[in-house]
Amino acid sequence: MFRPVYLDHNATTPIDPAVLAAMLPWLESQHGNASSRHEYGRQARQAIDEARQRVAAAVNAHPTEVVFTSGGSEANNLFVKGAAGCLKAGVIAVSAVEHPCILKPALQLQAQGWRVRTLAVDANARIDTADFAEALQLKPRLLSVMAANNETGVLQDIERLAEAAKGSGWFHTDAVQMLGKQVLDFRALNAAGLHAMTLSAHKACGPKGAAALILDKRVEIQPQIAGGGHERGLRSGTENVAALVGFGVAAELAAQRVAELPARLRAMQKALEAGLLGLGARIFAQGADRLPNTTYFAFPGIDGETLVGKLDREGFAVASGAACSSANPEPSHVLRAMGVEPESARGAVRVSLGAGNTEADIEQFINALQATVGRLQGLTALAV
Structure with a gap:
């Protein structure tokens, strides 16, 4: 399966x-x-x-x-x-x-x-x-x-x-x-x-x-x-x-x-965010102290829901925001409160890691993301 x-x-x-x-x-x-x-x-x-x-x-x-x-x-x-x-x-x-x-x-x-x-x-x-x-x-x-x-x-x-x-x-x-x-x-x-x-x-x-x-x-x-x-x-x-x-x-x-898991999650988060920044992503609240497992990001011109759906088909389960609010098409109230512009907020995607994740998961995710974002950006360019 x-x-x-x-x-x-x-x-x-x-x-x-x-x-x-x-x-x-x-x-x-x-x-x-x-x-x-x-x-x-x-x-x-x-x-x-x-x-x-x-x-x-x-x-x-x-x-x-x-x-x-x-x-x-x-x-x-x-x-x-x-x-x-x-x-x-x-x-x-x-x-x-x-x-x-x-x-x-x-x-x-x-x-x-x-x-x-x-x-x-x-x-x-x-x-x-x-x-x-x-x-x-x-x-x-x-x-x-x-x-x-x-x-x-x-x-x-x-x-x-x-x-x-x-x-x-x-x-x-x-x-x-x-x-x-x-x-x-x-x-x-x-x-x-x-x-x-x-x-x-x-x-x-x-x-x-x-x-x-x-x-x-x-x-x-x-x-x-x-x-x-x-x-x-x-x-x-x-x-x-x-x-x-x-x-x-x-x-x-x-x-x-809690004595050992956060450090392992933080190491994976660091690798994830280096990959995201290398692809041109914006990481929300990057300058704040954050949970060691949570990264919230967006790519210019790419809808978050669309990206989540494409990644799911590629074999990666991520979220476009809070699970409890997934039926709400409006931009995240959290990002709005931070002053994030609506267009960028609609592109938000969340990755939240857990104990079962590995460095290999991160590497595979970044590779899949690079290919997926490239295709979506290509489609956006054709539509302009």
Whole structure:
């Protein structure tokens, strides 16, 4: 069977064999409901408790700070809407480059009297320091700034921002793309002034359908799913035991591998970007600190969707932006916030590397890209 080289790990990652092995018993024979009082239920509850401990340990949090959800989008909505539901309406400050699952619920709060203050970024997608300071003058009750952008890979200095925001409201970061690629220390960030953080299993070689909101216990949130009172009453619904078990193992493995994996990814990223620049590509946010696996680029006059389709047929799976927004034909809101002109933004293509990629993958990709771009540029010249 034809299997393209997979270069889209920011969209999702393959499940690690150790994660799958840990999940299988909970899909085959251990089918108890964790709320049941019999032995099947007690075993399921113990498995969830152990998964919670693993996730907490991976990011230096306490197990009681881990609230399991079905995905990063739900965890982000739980913070934005849940925290807002326990506060008097005021200002919510969110960066211009947030994932839609932060931006859209923030906008929904306007119907409840909230004011959305968008935090500007510079040409390299970093939070504009002066604009952030200006926003803090409004004393926002809620703030959310993404730790690592899913499109550009740009890293924000969350610790510095949280320190600056002390005295304002509850501060959250979407750290979905960070797990396994950078060290995450919730305790240190919490001491600096961060109150909540979102993680997702499938971004770190775990299963889809499992995520967590790491939440300072001082933060009161209103449940968005009411029912049986699961997750200490913060998120009702019968637990997906197999997925949570897998999440626990994936988080543990991610924390172990973060000591060596980023350096290997960075070496491949360097080779990739040297090849791209040699072909005349523009690399977005090249001057910023970025995840070691993420490169976002464009070629003049070439449509990103077209290039992604051609590369897929050549055997390389890449993305034209965020997977969650692939149905939206508009240029990336992240690139627009950076001041990138629409024509260039429409050409954007993202390569996101993973543990299974090799230097040979990079070499083959650059060769295929050179041939594909050459053909597309030739067609463009004929059309002029």
